Amino acid sequence: MDVSTPADPIALLTWVFATLVTLRAVLRLVLLSRQVRHVQGHRPQVPTAFAQRVSLADHQRAADYSTAKAQLEGWAVLLEAAVLLGWTLMGGLDALNQGLRSWIYDPLPSPAAALAYQISLVLAMSLISAVADLPLDLLRHFGVEQRFGFNRMLLKDYALDALKATALSMILMTPVVATVLWLMGQAGAHWWLWAFALLAGFQLLMMVVVPLWIAPLFNRFWPLEDAALEARVRALTQRCGFAVRDLLVMDGSRRSAHANAYFTGVGQAKRVVFFDTLLKALTPKEVEAVLAHELGHFRHRHVTQRLALMLALSLLGLWLLGAASQWSGFYLGLGVQPNLAAPNDGLALALFSLALPSVLFLLGPWAAWWSRQQEFEADAFAASQAEPSALASALVKLHTDNAATLTPDPWVVRFQYSHPPALQRLQALDQSNPR
Numbered sequence: 489m490d491v492s493t494p495a496d497p498i499a500l501l502t503w504v505f506a507t508l509v510t511l512r513a514v515l516r517l518v519l520l521s522r523q524v525r526h527v528q529g530h531r532p533q534v535p536t537a538f539a540q541r542v543s544l545a546d547h548q549r550a551a552d553y554s555t556a557k558a559q560l561e562g563w564a565v566l567l568e569a570a571v572l573l574g575w576t577l578m579g580g581l582d583a584l585n586q587g588l589r590s591w592i593y594d595p596l597p598s599p600a601a602a603l604a605y606q607i608s609l610v611l612a613m614s615l616i617s618a619v620a621d622l623p624l625d626l627l628r629h630f631g632v633e634q635r636f637g638f639n640r641m642l643l644k645d646y647a648l649d650a651l652k653a654t655a656l657s658m659i660l661m662t663p664v665v666a667t668v669l670w671l672m673g674q675a676g677a678h679w680w681l682w683a684f685a686l687l688a689g690f691q692l693l694m695m696v697v698v699p700l701w702i703a704p705l706f707n708r709f710w711p712l713e714d715a716a717l718e719a720r721v722r723a724l725t726q727r728c729g730f731a732v733r734d735l736l737v738m739d740g741s742r743r744s745a746h747a748n749a750y751f752t753g754v755g756q757a758k759r760v761v762f763f764d765t766l767l768k769a770l771t772p773k774e775v776e777a778v779l780a781h782e783l784g785h786f787r788h789r790h791v792t793q794r795l796a797l798m799l800a801l802s803l804l805g806l807w808l809l810g811a812a813s814q815w816s817g818f819y820l821g822l823g824v825q826p827n828l829a830a831p832n833d834g835l836a837l838a839l840f841s842l843a844l845p846s847v848l849f850l851l852g853p854w855a856a857w858w859s860r861q862q863e864f865e866a867d868a869f870a871a872s873q874a875e876p877s878a879l880a881s882a883l884v885k886l887h888t889d890n891a892a893t894l895t896p897d898p899w900v901v902r903f904q905y906s907h908p909p910a911l912q913r914l915q916a917l918d919q920s921n922p923r
């Protein structure tokens with residue numbers, strides 16, 4: 489095999505891209521197999537720190553669930569890499585582009601046909617990608633999740649969800665994509681600044697729109713009915729100087745037995761949402777501690793920081809897209825023929841969004857580390873505002889109920905875990921409040 493680096497910039501791009509795709513897939517497979525080996529190695533015995541709180545049966549169920557999930561993910565890694573190479577170097581996007589162009593644009597080239605052709609290319613690409621993901625997603629829900637008793641959906645519920653989500657994202661995406669493409673074509677060299685303003689505005693709008701109008705399309709929400717719990721939760725939010733308008737319960741049990749709680753909304757319209765599964769699993773004291781953890785994320789401005797990082801990355805991405813779309817090597821190097829007589833912006837946008845994850849994954853370990861630091865900070869805040877022992881017992885219960893492993897592989901944690909392993913969180917809680 490010739491491993492020397494090619495000098496031609498187009499061949500170099502192909503080489504770098506193929507290397508990144510392979511590297512990412514291999515890294516993910518190595519981490520998955522490490523996880524399986526580590527979890528199975530610790531399967532025979534509950535770790536000492538949890539010996540009093542977790543039964544052997546629960547511990548082994550978590551090990552088997554982690555293993556089953558990892559095995560399925562291995563297939564997902566291979567499929568995703570194959571689909572990505574199919575789109576790019578093997579000519580899938582090129583064929584789709586030529587087909588749509590000769591169908592929509594070539595017969596009657598006009599500005600309207602140019603826009604219609606480009607929008608349909610971007611939407612068709614994302615629709616086909618979603619369909620390609622479907623078999624594995626079905627296996628996740630009706631294979632692994634079903635086998636371990638987490639899935640609560642029938643096939644028709646799943647189909648209805650998928651149809652609703654697809655229709656909704658098409659309705660929301662079309663005007664945004666259309667405006668971005670229009671800006672790329674019309675707004676001159678600094679189109680990416682305008683596009684950034686548009687996308688940032690859209691993000692902020694979604695923060696208001698999603699909890700009020702979109703989430704209710706998928707779940708039922710009702711006010712927290714437990715008066716004692718409500719008083720406890722209100723006391724906590726007031727103690728933390730946090731204005732929460734609505735305390736809601738959501739029928740998470742409709743789809744899955746996994747438990748959770750979250751915050752949404754901005755300004756005065758903030759709301760706390762508890763999954764019904766969470767309220768069933770935890771005592772009021774534990775619910776309070778979990779909520780205090782979520783408040784910790786707000787107090788430490790983690791939400792704002794994550795939003796700021798995302799906006800900074802999208803500004804960088806748009807600038808890069810602008811530069812790439814002007815260079816024919818970008819298309820040729822990634823397996824696509826740029827159009828000679830039609831606009832290329834839609835093609836550039838589709839190709840760029842396909843290629844981006846293969847570069848962004850290099851940030852993965854750093855992002856995971858940053859997120860774990862934030863989790864520690866939120867835990868420390870929770871320990872100062874609620875009972876640390878209640879947070880500890882809630883963490884153990886949630887791990888057990890969700891069949892999350894207590895013994896992840898350290899390298900998997902380093903590369904991929906957004907939350908620290910349970911043992912580290914319990915140790916940090918013990919240290920933050922010596923008793």
Ligand SMILES: [Zn+2]
Nearest residue numbers: 781785863866
């Ligand atoms: Zn958290």
